[in-house]
Every structure is written in structure tokens, then in C-alpha cells.
Amino acid sequence: MNYQKYAPGYYPVPQGYSSWATKDHIEKAPQWCSVDLRDGNQALVVPMSLDEKLEFFKLLVKIGFKQIEVGFPAASDTEYEFVRTLIDNNMIPDDVTIQVLTQCRDHIIRKTFEAIEGAPSAVVHFYNSTSVAQRQQVFRKSPEEICKIATDGAELVKKLSQEFDGNFRFEYSPESFTGTEPEYALHVCNAVIDIMEPTPERPMIINLPSTVQMSMPHVYANQIEFFHNHLHKRDSVCISVHPHNDRGTGVADAELAMLAGAQQVECCLFGNGERTGNVDSITLAMNLYSHGVDPKLNFSNMPEICEVYERVTRMRVHERSPYAGALVFAAFSGSHQDAIAKGMDWHKHSDDSRWTCPYIPVDPVDIGRTYDADVIRINSQSGKGGIGFVLAQNYGFDLPAKMREELGYTVKSVSDRNHKELSTPEVYEVFCNTYLNKQDPLHITEIHFTRVDGLAANVDIEYNGKIHGCNSVGNGRLDAVTNAIKSVTGTDFALDYYSEHSLDSGSTSRAASYISINWPDGTTTWGAGTDTDIIQSGINALVSAFNNKF
Numbered sequence: 432m433n434y435q436k437y438a439p440g441y442y443p444v445p446q447g448y449s450s451w452a453t454k455d456h457i458e459k460a461p462q463w464c465s466v467d468l469r470d471g472n473q474a475l476v477v478p479m480s481l482d483e484k485l486e487f488f489k490l491l492v493k494i495g496f497k498q499i500e501v502g503f504p505a506a507s508d509t510e511y512e513f514v515r516t517l518i519d520n521n522m523i524p525d526d527v528t529i530q531v532l533t534q535c536r537d538h539i540i541r542k543t544f545e546a547i548e549g550a551p552s553a554v555v556h557f558y559n560s561t562s563v564a565q566r567q568q569v570f571r572k573s574p575e576e577i578c579k580i581a582t583d584g585a586e587l588v589k590k591l592s593q594e595f596d597g598n599f600r601f602e603y604s605p606e607s608f609t610g611t612e613p614e615y616a617l618h619v620c621n622a623v624i625d626i627m628e629p630t631p632e633r634p635m636i637i638n639l640p641s642t643v644q645m646s647m648p649h650v651y652a653n654q655i656e657f658f659h660n661h662l663h664k665r666d667s668v669c670i671s672v673h674p675h676n677d678r679g680t681g682v683a684d685a686e687l688a689m690l691a692g693a694q695q696v697e698c699c700l701f702g703n704g705e706r707t708g709n710v711d712s713i714t715l716a717m718n719l720y721s722h723g724v725d726p727k728l729n730f731s732n733m734p735e736i737c738e739v740y741e742r743v744t745r746m747r748v749h750e751r752s753p754y755a756g757a758l759v760f761a762a763f764s765g766s767h768q769d770a771i772a773k774g775m776d777w778h779k780h781s782d783d784s785r786w787t788c789p790y791i792p793v794d795p796v797d798i799g800r801t802y803d804a805d806v807i808r809i810n811s812q813s814g815k816g817g818i819g820f821v822l823a824q825n826y827g828f829d830l831p832a833k834m835r836e837e838l839g840y841t842v843k844s845v846s847d848r849n850h851k852e853l854s855t856p857e858v859y860e861v862f863c864n865t866y867l868n869k870q871d872p873l874h875i876t877e878i879h880f881t882r883v884d885g886l887a888a889n890v891d892i893e894y895n896g897k898i899h900g901c902n903s904v905g906n907g908r909l910d911a912v913t914n915a916i917k918s919v920t921g922t923d924f925a926l927d928y929y930s931e932h933s934l935d936s937g938s939t940s941r942a943a944s945y946i947s948i949n950w951p952d953g954t955t956t957w958g959a960g961t962d963t964d965i966i967q968s969g970i971n972a973l974v975s976a977f978n979n980k981f
């Protein structure tokens with residue numbers, strides 16, 4: 432690890448371009464430009480087929496993208512045919528503009544115009560590299576010669592836009608901007624703007640890509656503010672950013688750039704794109720959403736978006752991909768589960784409609800996820816709160832706090848022993864096996880109550896395989912049965928806790944009862960019972976608690 436081999440390769444702007452840093456939130460969504468079908472596609476092991484691109488295009492339209500870079504038409508027949516298919520078959524909605532990318536090379540620009548001829552609304556995006564490294568190593572040209580590649584390209588784009596039929600607007604990128612001296616990049620961009628002569632009615636886009644991310648995000652934001660202040664015809668230019676993610680801060684680059692004056696963001700779903708990817712459109716949009724800002728993109732069906740994306744790109748949505756990954760709402764750990772379960776309950780009963788649930792930045796339901804499958808998941812790190820929540824949500828059992836605690840440890844240890852996550856049915860199975868309607872070694876086979884002075888019970892009890900008939904009395908039914916059990920089994924115990932609630936709604940609803948009993952040796956055992964008859968459910972809980980001693 433020879434760190435001396437490296438030095439920062441970026442060029443900060445002078446002091447005085449960080450007024451953006453006083454802002455603490457983004458007030459509105461940027462103009463979104465999806466580059467999934469171009470930058471995303473060029474980064475795939477196998478680029479998408481025409482049909483796959485069509486399906487992805489439809490998905491992007493459904494999500495709400497109004498500007499979609501559909502490809503690099505000069506790159507391949509598929510790319511070219513895709514653009515022609517969209518145009519020739521009127522597949523572009525009226526409010527959607529397609530965008531195509533071309534290098535500043537004559538034959539590539541010409542081929543690009545052939546591809547977009549007749550487009551109802553298209554952005555021609557032309558670029559050339561301006562960085563110090565590319566000037567020296569790739570092009571071996573002076574700054575002015577490199578600038579001439581851009582201006583020659585701009586002249587040709589402008590000329591062809593008048594020769595070809597279609598409604599065209601323009602975008603220029605000083606590619607490898609982040610490795611370019613800002614003053615020089617500004618000079619090139621202004622030279623292009625002067626040629627393209629945008630107006631406020633027909634603005635052009637200047638895209639300042641972090642082609643390779645080289646600095647901390649605030650350095651990039653300062654660069655954007657510098658351009659915001661010094662670009663020619665600012666009222667006729669839309670500043671776009673196109674952050675990559677080499678340093679892992681693509682989202683921060685985009686967000687700070689928006690504070691600094693960027694109006695458009697070029698991005699890809701799930702941060703797909705060259706190397707570590709482009710900035711993730713889902714994270715950016717959902718970050719706005721979670722602050723109460725309309726993102727102007729609709730991610731209400733995230734599972735469908737993940738499915739289409741994975742199928743057509745052959746990429747995988749990472750489990751921790753913000754807002755979209757399979758595990759991003761999942762809480763395995765006890766204290767998180769406890770807070771989430773309490774937070775959810777608080778929200779259910781609160782008048783405050785704003786989402787403030789601990790640990791979960793947005794309501795999973797808003798993006799098509801479910802609480803049951805996605806939020807509280809059980810393993811050996813889980814706690815009583817989460818385990819109780821799972822039982823309550825899925826099976827309606829609202830366990831008393833102490834019983835939940837005991838069940839919590841039992842469930843955790845099953846998960847720990849087997850070294851696996853427990854599914855909801857498996858948690859339920861542990862609960863049933865441990866507490867519910869247990870009939871061994873003691874089982875009540877027959878019971879009749881009569882009200883005399885207090886309550887008398889005539890009970891048949893099967894205990895250790897033998898049936899015992901018994902008459903007992905008590906101050907209530909449960910007390911009478913307790914006394915019968917004590918006399919048949921010769922044990923002594925005291926009823927400590929009893930509660931019940933109805934389990935299902937409707938006339939045939941079942942009751943669930945919970946009982947704990949204290950034993951002379953200082954121990955406590957718990958049992959649960961269910962039955963359509965509330966008394967029987969209590970007796971079942973009592974018998975279960977008794978049986979749990981043995």
C-alpha cells in the first residue's frame with residue numbers, strides 16, 4: 432500500500448464560492464434526467480437488447496422521468512435501432528424528451544442525427560474530454576486544441592440540427608470535468624454556449640460531470656457555484672450534474688451541487704453505471720420525499736421496479752441499496768425492533784400524520800413494501816418487543832409483558848442454536864409448542880360447573896395417563912379448576928396473573944388467555960389458551976401453565 436504514489440487530482444475553485452453551505456435543505460426536485468439506458472447500459476456486462484431497452488424505457492416513463500438519455504446511437508446497431516424504434520413507432524409520450532449522446536467527432540455526430548431524425552423532442556448531448564490527464568495522455572493536445580474539439584463539435588451539431596427534421600435542444604459536457612481546471616472548463620463551456628446561442632425560451636444544458644469522483648463533495652459544490660456565477664447566458668443555461676460514485680459520495684455530490692445551483696441531475700436507478708456507478712436516482716428522490724418534498728418521481732411500486740431492473744440489466748439490487756434493498760427496512764436487533772414496534776403503535780393511535788417512526792426513514796408501505804415481511808425479522812439478535820410484534824401482527828396474540836420476555840429468550844435461543852433466521856410461522860410454532868393449549872402431562876377431559884355457595888366444579892382430569900374424577904369449589908370457575916388440579920396432582924401453586932382478549936373478530940371469535948402461576952420453589956410458569964369459549968380458553972391457559980412446570 433504505497434500511498435505516496437497518489438495525490439489529489441482535482442482543482443478547487445478560489446475562495447468565495449461556498450455560499451451554498453449556508454443552506455440546509457433542498458426545496459424542490461431537480462429536473463431529472465435518467466441515463467440508465469446510456470451510461471447504465473454501457474456499464475453492463477451484456478448491454479441490453481432492443482426489447483430489454485424498450486421495457487426499461489417504459490418503466491422509466493412510468494416512474495415519471497421526463498428526460499431520458501436513451502442511448503449512444505453511434506455505438507451499435509441495437510443502440511441506433513432502439514432510438515429509431517421509439518421515434519418511428521411514436522412510443523415517446525408527449526411530455527417526454529429523449530436524449531442521445533455523441534462524441535465531438537464528425538461521423539459520430541452525423542450518425543447521431545440520422546438516429547434522431549423526426550424526433551418530436553430530443554436533446555443532442557455532445558462531449559469531449561477536457562481534463563489535464565486526458566489532454567496530456569489521450570489526446571496529446573494543447574488546451575486550445577481541446578477547446579476546438581468542443582467548438583467544432585458545437586458548430587456541427589448546430590448546423591445539422593438545422594438540416595435534419597426534428598425538435599432538438601442541446602447539452603454539452605466537458606467530460607472528465609472533475610480533473611479539469613475549473614477556469615479552463617468554464618472557458619470551454621462558454622465558448623460552446625456562445626456558438627449554440629441558447630435563449631431563455633430555448634435553453635441549453637451545460638452538464639458538469641464528476642466523470643470520476645476525485646474530491647470531497649463540498650469541493651464539487653464549490654465548483655458548481657463557480658459555474659453558476661460565471662457561465663455565459665446563465666438565464667438560458669440549465670446547469671446539470673452527472674455524479675459518479677468512485678469515492679462513494681455520489682449522492683452527496685448531487686445534493687450539495689443542487690444547493691450550489693445545479694438544476695438538473697443525471698442519474699441511474701440503483702446507482703448503476705460505470706465502475707462504482709452513477710448517482711442513484713432512487714436515493715436522491717426518496718431523500719427529498721422523506722423530507723416532505725415532492726420528488727416528482729413515483730417509486731410507489733419498488734418491488735416491481737427491482738424486478739424489471741434485475742431482469743433486464745442482469746444486475747442485482749443490493750440488499751442494502753437505500754430505500755429499495757431487501758433488508759433496508761428490516762430490523763433484526765432487539766432494541767431497534769422494540770422502538771419500531773412502539774413507534775408503529777404510536778403512529779396508529781396518534782393524530783400526527785407525519786412519519787417519525789424510529790429507525791425507518793420512510794413508511795415502507797409508501798413504496799410497496801409490507802410491515803409483515805419486511806420490517807421485523809427474527810434471529811438471535813432479536814428481542815421480546817420484536818417477537819411480540821410478530822405474533823401480534825400476524826396471529827393477533829397480544830402477550831403480557833413478562834410472558835413476552837420469556838418467549839423472547841426461548842425464540843432467540845432456538846435461532847441461535849440452529850444458526851438461522853426464524854420465519855414468522857417458525858416463531859409462531861415456538862410460541863405454540865412452548866405455551867399454547869398444552870395437554871401433557873395434565874389434561875382436563877370433562878368439566879361441569881354448578882353455582883351453589885360460590886362455584887362448584889365436577890372435573891375429570893387425565894394426569895400422567897390416568898383419569899381422576901374430582902369435585903372442587905372456588906370463588907370462580909378458574910379458582911375451582913385450580914383447586915381440582917391441586918387436589919388431583921398433590922401440588923401447590925398460586926395463580927399470579929390472568930388476562931384475556933378476543934383473537935378474531937365476529938361472532939365465532941376465539942378468546943386468547945394468558946396465565947402465570949407461582950410455585951413454592953419461587954419459580955413462575957406461563958401458559959396460553961385459546962377457545963371460542965372464554966372460560967375454556969382461561970382453563971386451557973391454566974393447564975398449559977401447570978404443564979410447563981413438568
Ligand SMILES: CC(=O)SCCNC(=O)CCNC(=O)[C@H](O)C(C)(C)COP(=O)(O)OP(=O)(O)OC[C@H]1O[C@@H](n2cnc3c(N)ncnc32)[C@H](O)[C@@H]1OP(=O)(O)O
Nearest residue numbers: 473503505506507534535536558559560569570580606642
Ligand atoms: C464518460 C463517458 O461515459 S463517455 C461515453 C462513453 N461511452 C462509450 O464510449 C460507449 C460507446 N462508444 C463506442 O461505441 C465507441 O467508442 C465509438 C463508436 C463511439 C467510437 O468507436 P471507435 O472510433 O472505434 O473507438 P474509440 O472510442 O476507441 O475512439 C477513440 C478515438 O476517439 C477520440 N475521442 C474519444 N472521445 C472523443 C470525444 N469526446 N471527442 C472527440 N474525440 C474523441 C480518441 O482521442 C481516439 O482518437 P484517435 O483515433 O485519434 O486515437
Ligand SMILES: CC(C)C(=O)C(=O)O
Nearest residue numbers: 558604606607640642
Ligand atoms: C458523457 C459524460 C456526461 C459522462 O457520462 C461522464 O462524464 O461520466
